[in-house]
Amino acid sequence: MKPSQSFLEVRKLNKTYVQRRWFSGKRFQVKALDNVSLTIPPGRTFALVGESGSGKSTLAKCLTMLEEPDSGEIYFEGSDLVVMNRQELRRMRPQMQLIFQDAATAFNPRFSAAEIIAEPLVIQRRGSAGERRKRVLELMEQTGLPVDAAGRPASEFSGGQRQRLAIARALALEPKCLVLDEALSGLDLPIQLQIVYLLQELQARASLTYLFISHDLGLMAQIADRVAVMHGGKIVEERAPADLFAKPQHAHTQALLAARPVLENCSAAGDA
Amino acid sequence: MRFFLRRIVHATFLLVGVSILSFVLMELAPGDFFAEMRLNPQLSAETLAGLRQQYGLDQPLPVRYLHWVQSVARGEFGFSFAYNTPVAPLLWSRARNTLLLTAPAALLAWLIAIPVGVQSAARQGEWEDKIASAGTTALLAIPELLLALGFLLLSLRTGYLPAGGMISIGFSELSWWGKFQDITAHLAIPVTVLTLGSLPILVRHVRATMLEVLQSPFINAARAHGIPRRRLLYRHALPAALNPLISLFGFSIAGLLSASLLVEIVVSWPGLGPLLLEAILGRDLYVVIGAILLSTMFLVGGTLISDLLLFAADPRIRTR
Numbered sequence: 001m002k003p004s005q006s007f008l009e010v011r012k013l014n015k016t017y018v019q020r021r022w023f024s025g026k027r028f029q030v031k032a033l034d035n036v037s038l039t040i041p042p043g044r045t046f047a048l049v050g051e052s053g054s055g056k057s058t059l060a061k062c063l064t065m066l067e068e069p070d071s072g073e074i075y076f077e078g079s080d081l082v083v084m085n086r087q088e089l090r091r092m093r094p095q096m097q098l099i100f101q102d103a104a105t106a107f108n109p110r111f112s113a114a115e116i117i118a119e120p121l122v123i124q125r126r127g128s129a130g131e132r133r134k135r136v137l138e139l140m141e142q143t144g145l146p147v148d149a150a151g152r153p154a155s156e157f158s159g160g161q162r163q164r165l166a167i168a169r170a171l172a173l174e175p176k177c178l179v180l181d182e183a184l185s186g187l188d189l190p191i192q193l194q195i196v197y198l199l200q201e202l203q204a205r206a207s208l209t210y211l212f213i214s215h216d217l218g219l220m221a222q223i224a225d226r227v228a229v230m231h232g233g234k235i236v237e238e239r240a241p242a243d244l245f246a247k248p249q250h251a252h253t254q255a256l257l258a259a260r261p262v263l264e265n266c267s268a269a270g271d272a
Numbered sequence: 273m274r275f276f277l278r279r280i281v282h283a284t285f286l287l288v289g290v291s292i293l294s295f296v297l298m299e300l301a302p303g304d305f306f307a308e309m310r311l312n313p314q315l316s317a318e319t320l321a322g323l324r325q326q327y328g329l330d331q332p333l334p335v336r337y338l339h340w341v342q343s344v345a346r347g348e349f350g351f352s353f354a355y356n357t358p359v360a361p362l363l364w365s366r367a368r369n370t371l372l373l374t375a376p377a378a379l380l381a382w383l384i385a386i387p388v389g390v391q392s393a394a395r396q397g398e399w400e401d402k403i404a405s406a407g408t409t410a411l412l413a414i415p416e417l418l419l420a421l422g423f424l425l426l427s428l429r430t431g432y433l434p435a436g437g438m439i440s441i442g443f444s445e446l447s448w449w450g451k452f453q454d455i456t457a458h459l460a461i462p463v464t465v466l467t468l469g470s471l472p473i474l475v476r477h478v479r480a481t482m483l484e485v486l487q488s489p490f491i492n493a494a495r496a497h498g499i500p501r502r503r504l505l506y507r508h509a510l511p512a513a514l515n516p517l518i519s520l521f522g523f524s525i526a527g528l529l530s531a532s533l534l535v536e537i538v539v540s541w542p543g544l545g546p547l548l549l550e551a552i553l554g555r556d557l558y559v560v561i562g563a564i565l566l567s568t569m570f571l572v573g574g575t576l577i578s579d580l581l582l583f584a585a586d587p588r589i590r591t592r
Contacts, residue, residue: 064496108494108511
């Protein structure tokens with residue numbers, strides 16, 4: 001197959017986890033990704049929705065090559081990540097950064113906020129110590145973190161601040177794509193909204209591509225340009241959010257939509 | 273700082289408690305140092321009673337305890353019946369020899385355990401990990417005593433290393449460098465045995481704590497930045513896994529001491545082990561109590577060192 005010209009394209013990705021029973025030694029397989037293909041255009045927001053265990057996080061890990069897929073291709077700006085060796089991958093990694101659901105465990109507990117943000121720069125050997133310090137403060141300002149908290153450990157930050165810290169760290173390497181694995185799930189609604197605004201602002205400024213991974217179909221419908229629904233390791237439906245809500249094709253999407261908690265009196269306002 | 277003052281006060285209470293307890297327990301055990309002399313027909317009952325009086329063994333327990341406390345205050349730690357000297361100088365030289373044995377063993381065991389544990393956690397399930405876990409299982413199963421005897425046998429057969437003791441004949445005539453070499457050669461077997469004995473538990477602890485840390489999201493985040501393996505393992509994962517290991521370090525110091533008592537006896541290393549064994553068999557009351565107190569001090573010292581290390585290593589504890 002010829003290499004893809006699109007920004008991020010996944011072709012026929014497979015990943016199976018083998019588990020072994022303790023006593024019987026019986027093996028059983030979990031197909032986390034089953035022939036997954038999708039194309040993500042640059043500068044847009046793509047959402048991957050599905051229930052727990054549908055393979056969303058596995059896809060995120062494979063996309064960032066934290067897990068190696070069993071088979072398939074992942075083209076990032078035309079080059080296949082799967083066949084890259086360690087050095088090539090190391091050079092590619094800054095382009096794609098991850099943000100996790102649980103920001104509390106996403107930071108080295110021994111690092112201060114400034115060290116956390118600077119670490120990717122240190123790892124990729126970017127800039128001198130002074131330049132890095134300047135960049136850290138710049139990033140903290142951009143993400144709305146109090147600059148005077150640079151010396152404090154992440155454990156002293158609030159939940160929303162931690163997610164901002166995670167974003168600041170992810171942006172340190174000036175990536176083209178952010179993979180946000182349930183990044184909004186642990187936050188309460190006002191904070192969720194703040195983070196969404198921050199992300200949209202950053203997207204407008206640096207033309208970032210977002211891949212949101214979430215179980216919250218309603219929220220994704222509001223912020224994504226395209227939504228893909230995953231179920232049992234497969235992508236069962238992929239469309240623009242308006243279409244998805246208007247006439248969901250797949251039975252599972254219908255089930256997901258029906259499972260959404262809706263407040264009777266203000267449901268119309270909420271969907272707008 | 274207040275934290276350490278409190279620890280020192282606790283340690284003092286602990287030492288007082290241990291000393292009282294060992295006094296009471298020694299009292300409960302039948303017989304004393306002079307009991308066996310009763311069988312000697314050349315010694316009359318009057319002579320024995322006189323000896324007992326001379327050493328104060330006829331006094332009631334609280335009085336003897338107070339006398340002993342006074343002698344501790346003088347830095348003597350009581351009087352040894354068998355050696356006919358105050359206990360303190362006896363203990364100090366023996367304790368120094370024991371430390372000479374346990375300190376390198378502890379250092380060596382940790383220097384080996386950390387890289388081995390880290391690597392086998394990083395390569396969980398691969399052949400490196402399997403070899404390491406087979407090795408630690410084997411070492412766990414072999415008693416240290418057997419190891420010591422095996423090495424002694426080997427050294428006797430080959431004549432390559434001195435079998436037992438701490439110094440060769442003619443030690444005092446050696447140069448400074450010669451003395452060092454001589455002691456090192458004598459140290460080789462007991463240090464090896466002690467290191468191998470404590471190694472498996474340390475390796476397993478390092479591996480287990482590392483495995484836990486390696487699953488944290490922050491490790492994944494660092495990997496996504498394209499971190500080199502070494503930096504990931506030794507700058508991110510190991511420091512985060514350090515706290516339980518530092519606590520274990522304190523205990524391993526105390527544990528090493530009790531293991532060394534046995535090994536010392538087998539290779540006739542002039543440390544606390546043989547002294548304590550003889551003293552218990554001969555009911556040399558104050559030597560036993562002194563040795564018990566000393567090993568309590570090792571335990572307290574070990575935990576204090578680990579607390580200090582925790583303090584130095586963890587910014588979260590420091591800021592408190």
